[in-house]
Amino acid sequence: MKKRYLFGMVLLLLFGMQAQAQQDEVIEKIIQEARENSQLKEIAHELMDGIGPRLVGSPQMQEAHDWAVEKYQSWGIEARNEQWGEWRGWDRGITHIDMMEPWVKSLAGTQLAWSPASPVGGASGEVIILPDLQDSAAFQAWLPNVKGKYVMISAPQLTGRPDYNWEEWATEESFEKMKAERTIFERAWQGRIQKTGLGRRELPQALEDAGALGILTSYWSRGFGANKIFSAYTKKVPTVDLSLEDYGMLYRLADSGKKPMIHLNAQSKETGVQPTFNTIAEIKGTEKPDEYVMLSAHFDSWDGGTGATDNGTGTIMMMEVMRILKEVYPNPKRTILVGHWGSEEQGLNGSRAFVEDHPEMMGKIQALFNQDNGTGRVANVSGQGFIHSYEYLGRWMSKVPREITRDIETTFPGNPGGGGSDYASFVAAGVPAFSLSSLSWSYFNYTWHTNLDTYDKIVFDDVQNNVILAAIMVYMASEEPEMVSRERRIPIGRDGNPTSWPAQRSPTRKGGMD
Incomplete structure (x- = not known):
């Protein structure tokens, strides 16, 4: 009886060793093939x-x-x-954005997903900034001003350098000053949006209903050259996200009264x-x-x-x-x-x-x-x-x-x-x-x-x-x-x-x- 038990144990050990060897062989083949x-x-x-x-x-x-x-x-x-x-x-088609005034420059930008298209051949118009108004009633009174224009609804960035770049090169005082100014500006912009009485989905729709040619946004991703690209909320006119650099330039021109003009041609298609x-x-x-x-x-x-x-x-x-x-x-x-x-x-x-x-x-x-x-x-x-x-x-x-x-x-x-x-x-x-x-x-x-x-x-x-x-x-x-x-x-x-x-x-x- 004892011999039979020992023989059985030896068989189990041998089978286990064989199974282990087979398993190791497959793993080695996986690594080799990869x-x-x-x-x-x-x-x-x-x-x-x-x-x-x-x-x-x-x-x-x-x-x-x-x-x-x-x-x-x-x-x-x-x-x-x-x-x-x-x-x-x-179906995303071409997106081509050109500043025509006060000088000529092709701009970097992307039509947001599911955005409506421009008219065939595109459309030209002045770029204006969503103003800082007193309340929703003042916003409603201002709305007719958007007709035939492109409206900027994102906050521009005070710096196009990511924080890690500031940490590497700026003085501590300069870095802290920039962050404080940025916080103040971003809170002020949030207040500007809130005073329209509309949410982030409803605001673009109100602007297009008032006759805007399109909506301009810029969702910077806190890295050189990187913007987040999500979906549009407009139903009739295109929404385009511009690079930090080009959005900031248009904003400064509009803010200083230069009345920048752009031509936007975004030819997406609805496919049912x-x-x-x-x-x-x-x-x-x-x-x-x-x-x-x-x-x-x-x-x-x-x-x-x-x-x-x-x-x-x-x-x-x-x-x-x-x-x-x-x-x-x-x-x-x-x-x-x-x-x-x-x-x-x-x-x-x-x-x-x-x-x-x-x-x-x-x-x-x-x-x-x-x-x-x-x-x-x-x-x-x-x-x-x-x-x-x-x-x-x-x-x-x-x-x-x-x-x-x-x-x-x-x-x-x-x-x-x-x-x-x-x-x-x-x-x-x-x-x-x-x-x-x-x-x-x-x-x-x-x-x-x-x-x-x-x-x-x-x-x-x-x-x-x-x-x-x-x-x-x-x-x-x-x-x-x-x-x-x-x-x-x-x-x-x-x-x-x-x-x-x-x-x-x-x-x-x-x-x-x-």
Whole structure:
């Protein structure tokens, strides 16, 4: 009996050693494929340069969905586009802005998303500043003055130098003086807007209803050359965001009585109601095909730049992970899915729709890994409130090369994310979904929703490290013998008191058409 027991133990040990050797071999192949045959630059060029930005409802968004399906299929991976809603269709045309008086200069600016077009050929008019009036009655009395003119409604910047540039070169006294003056000016401008009696949505509409030719804004991103580009609130005339430099020049000219004139030609097109999609790709599981490990990244972007770091880098990372896994791990134990979500920028709509439309899957997702915030290497991972996340995430991450994980900060069990990116849609449904949060690389100043979010800002070495991390984590999650624990903690609020788990929210399925 004792000999039989010892023989059984030896067999178990041998099987365990064999399984460990096989596991290590797959991991080595993942690392080798990622480092020696990376397709990241090719995929990024095709997406960012070849297709461009991916505003929901735009032709480029549809082109991107179709391109991704074809790309996956070329790698032997099944892929499809799943419609989940409809959106206002809009196609960005040319935007050309020229100052004609008091001298001639082409200006740097971008028509805001979903902005109406100029008349054919554009329109010329004087530039005026929203005045500082006594109250809403005075504003209503002044409104007829905007007819046939372009109205500036943003505060100009007192300096075009970011604070870090001042900190490097200015005296402490000069820097403090500038900040104090800026604060006073910004508060005064906020008061100027408030005295119109209108909010930021209603003010542009009131101006266009009074006959303004267009609205001029400037949303500086606190970095050299960077402006945030969001959506327009006008319904009939164009809204254009100008660079800090050109906006400031026009403001000073108008303020000093020089009566600057511009010619604006913004030729966007309304394209009617357009379907909206998520792109889903999968590598079918062999032992447990109805259990899933998921990769996640939103596919859409704002369109000031080409959406390179928000979220082109998350997109190309997940595509590369899928390509590598298909190459070195073609028969996973569980089905590996990737979701490229539509309309994240308008409220996590694509991922919320997927959760709502596939309730039968939510209890069968082993883990989900989402990446969204820029090109940097992963620096933070939270357990999202799942009590035992430390045990399995720590075990899976231990298989990743130390040079990739050594600087990653972890928080366990952490609190569940209620928003911010698409992992939150799954966390709300009780899925162990985790954000692979990246180093900044000046993300919020220079690329997040800006005109500078372009291919050249991608740091491919960091993205490649993220590919290796995610591919190994997915592989380990797929091979895990059992489903991981979903036990959750009671979330703790910022005040230190218990709060509730985030609730599932329905997506906006008909967007931009109000």
